[in-house]
Amino acid sequence: MALTALPVNSPLTQLRAQGLEAEFNRARVIVYPQPKITNTLRQFVSDNLVSIVNELNLEGYYTKNPDPLGYAAKSTSDGRRNQGYLIWSLNADLRTELGARPVDETIDAVPDALNGYLSF
Helix, strand or coil, X not given: CCCCCCCCCCHHHHHHHCCCEEEEXXXXXXXXXXXXXXXXXXXXXXXXXXXXXXXXXXXXXXXCCCCCCCCCCCCCCCHHHHHCCEEECCCHHHHHHHXXXXXXXXXXXXXXXXXXXXXX
16 A cells, blocks of 8 residues: 555645646745636635645645745646636735745735736
8 A cells, every 4th residue: 555645635635636737936835737727616716725725835845846835937838728727825824834034015915805816
């Protein structure tokens, strides 16, 4: 029996099973590609955001990612990310728990009302 660091049927694995990807970008969660994200999936991510954040954090730890919270610019990118992505901001307690940098209001501030609706 193989040991796994991540739960087998978790919110993150459910997203990936549907062809979506989630990752950190400046200590925010981004989910892509945007054309595949329905209102139901958007609500699913919002409802399970803490679990997804914890799984991404564990994934970064176990893969020994030098930039687990996504502050550095990526030299290679998933082509699906170029189709656009949605952003979910993290609350202050969760950011502190992850060890994220303080919020830079000019580029990091995402109002709660726009969580899951702001896209690039």
